[in-house]
Amino acid sequence: MAANSNLKTNYDCIIIGAGHNGLICAAYLAKAGKQVLVVEAAADIGGAAATHEFVPNFKVSSAHLLHLMPQSLISELGLEKHGLRLAAQELASTALSADGKHLNLSASGVAAQSPADAASYPVFMARMRRLAGSLSTLFGATAPRLGTTAWSDRFAFLKLGWQIRRLGKKDMRELLRIIGMNVYDLLEDEIHSPALKGALAFDATLGANLGPRAPGTVLTWLYRLTHESANGGKGLSQVVGGMGGLTAALANAARGFGAQIETHSPVARVLVANDRVSGIALQSGHTVVAPIVISSADPKTTFLKLLGPEHLDTGFVRKVHHSRARGVVAKLHLALNKLPSFTGLAPDALSGRLVISPTLDYLERAFDQPKYGAYSPAPAMEITIPTVNDPSLAPAGQHVLSAIIECAPRDLRQGWENAREAYLTELLAQLETYAPGLKDSIVGSELMTPVDIETRYGNQGGHWHHTELAFDQFYFVRPVPGAAQYSTPVSGLYLCGAGAHPGGGVAGVVGRLAAQAVLAKAG
Ligand SMILES: Cc1cc2nc3c(=O)[nH]c(=O)nc-3n(C[C@H](O)[C@H](O)[C@H](O)COP(=O)(O)OP(=O)(O)OC[C@H]3O[C@@H](n4cnc5c(N)ncnc54)[C@H](O)[C@@H]3O)c2cc1C
Incomplete structure (x- = not known):
């Protein structure tokens, strides 16, 4: 374990975890002039978006396809300048069949194999993408707080309502009809080819603990489609060097803005003094002072292990315990x-x-x-x-x-x-x-x-989204009420990992929104 000899005694902000969200949060905060320290438990940066050698001379990243990250984020952080390169983009998808009659998922591939879907599939997908596009505020902005009189919260609801209203009556009615549905029933209604239905349902359920007949699987599909529509039209992409190529570029960007990143530095505790955060204690015994600590560890680890239930009220602790992350x-x-x-x-x-x-x-x-x-x-x-x-x-x-x-x-x-x-x-x-x-x-x-x-x-439950993405753990109740806008019941402690709104995938939206929340509150 590192001796942590190059740590200063205090910083403006400390970020726990150098997964892609932690690095993005660090980059935005450092860009805004904050003195930022990122502490990562592992030997390497990247979290689930790191590349590792799994057999001598063979490398891979756990997350293997980049398709959810907004182009605006890539541009704002100058990631291409910092080394991000794509090995391929707009990758085709093929639905495999045991009999060798595979289905290419492009419109022409579907038309060739399933004449019955030739006309309806492109129309259906265009509609799904329109509906997903109308939810960009829902999945791409901080969730408003319920029951406040603040104009920022009212405005956020108005904006979401307006985006949905702009769809027009027919699409708006369709969105409201399907958003709570299961993807199985939706695809049974709309698609003919069994292979196409299977492949589309796969996208709706990937990473979720929900089969296609579970309510909420249209929502998880819309989540994916909304992010994909913000990725600058690159579609499914592969990063040179695996996803670790992206996180290396993020680290370069964060360091370029002045952030310090320390690996081999597991955090043992978030320190609290006078009811507010005062810094962190590393497992090495080293303590570092900061008025703001932002955790990309999953919510259960953050609240129950690093902070400790003694700093939270029992109702909040119960909600964290009950949040699902299987x-x-x-x-x-x-x-x-x-x-x-x-x-x-x-x-x-x-x-x-x-x-x-x-x-x-x-x-x-x-x-x-x-x-x-x-x-x-x-x-x-x-x-x-x-x-x-x-x-x-x-x-x-x-x-x-x-x-x-x-x-x-x-x-x-x-x-x-x-x-x-x-x-x-x-x-x-x-x-x-x-x-x-x-x-x-x-x-x-x-x-x-x-x-x-x-x-x-280091995420309890080993879940792709840290906290399952489902209606009862979504938007203004994600991960739990009282911590849905990145701030938490303990002043100075914030969340910036996949367990916070809007959720996981290599999208980076959580890291960006968390940095905005910190800057809005702390200036
Ligand atoms: C097998 C698998 C495949 C996936 N494939 C894809 C894919 O192809 N495309 C896609 O878009 N998404 C994919 N995902 C989802 C995606 O990888 C995750 O949602 C995303 O990486 C989460 O990023 P994060 O930064 O929020 O958290 P993480 O990547 O989990 O990073 C959190 C970091 O915090 C560190 N940490 C935790 N506790 C401490 C502590 N006490 N002290 C210091 N550091 C700590 C961890 O070591 C880790 O580095 C996949 C996920 C998995 C598991």
Whole structure:
């Protein structure tokens, strides 16, 4: 552990965690002239958006596709100047089918395979994107406080109402009809092809602990579509060097504005004096003074472990305890000595995203198992082979396969240490049905269970969004009432991680809004 000898004794702001949100918050605050210290527990910056070597000379990042970050944020922080490069953008998606009749998700690909959806699919997607666009205030701005007479809160509600009103009567009525619906019913009404329905529902449920029949899955899909519409039209993109290339650029930007970033520096406690934050104590024993501490650790860790319930009232503590953060995502990384070959798939498609979610019922059944503490034997997956677009991630001619696996519950009945080997065998067998011969080309692998994700990134529950994204944990009650505008019941303590509004994904919106909240309050 570092001796922390280069720390000053006090700063204007301390940020806990150098995930992408912590770094973005730091960059904005430093840009505004604050003296900022970022302290990261791990050896490297980036959190779930870091690139790591999982087998000697093979690298990968847990989060593998960039598609949610607003172009305005990239420009404001000058990330391209600080080293952000895309290896590929506007990546195509293919819905895999075990019989080799795969579906390319572009409008022309859908038209070729599903004449019944040829006309309706583009119209439906255009409508969904319009509806999502009208929610940019909901997902891209600080949630207003309920029951205040402040003009800023009234104005925020008015703005949201106005954006929705501007949709016109037909779209407005449609938005209000579907926003609380489940995506299963919506897609049954609108789409014909089973493969297309399965793939679209996958996007709606990715990272969430909700199967397609769960209410709120249209909301989680709109969340994704709203952010995608702000990303400058780049669509699904891959960063050179993995997502760690983005977080390196963020760190460069933050440092360029004057922020100090210290890794190997786990925070043990947030310090409180006279009912307000006074700094942090590191596990090394070092203390650092600051009137403002902003935590990108998940809300349970922040309030119950780092701050301590003794500084909060019991009602608030109960709400934090009750907030749900049950991760259901695992990650599989394979080091391959050659490019895999998927039955019936043109090699070109390997540069894009492959989805295994062949029908709505397949996906719904996969989500059934985690409810009872079991993993799905037929999980849904999002697969990329990042080395096709970025050979720097593996030795020449060799490849990396990166797969997000849905429906692996954090609290597995038999415990992940007992199930790890059997689960890996099942996953490889499933992949082999789509890509015969894959197993023989594996030179090394890494399986990250939700428990590994929790341990590596320090978020209780190992959840993609830190706190589940669902109607009762959303907008002005996210993560819990009393902490929904980034400030918390303890003066000087703020949140800036995925557990705060609007939620997770490599979007950076939370980090930016948290910095704005700090600057608005502290000047
Ligand atoms: C397997 C997986 C795949 C994903 N794939 C994608 C994807 O392809 N695209 C996408 O957009 N999103 C993806 N996501 C979601 C996305 O990665 C996360 O929502 C996002 O990275 C959260 O960022 P954050 O900065 O809020 O938190 P984190 O990335 O979790 O960072 C928090 C940081 O705080 C640090 N920390 C915690 N406690 C302490 C402490 N006590 N002291 C000091 N530091 C501390 C942690 O070490 C960590 O570095 C994926 C998530 C997972 C788990």
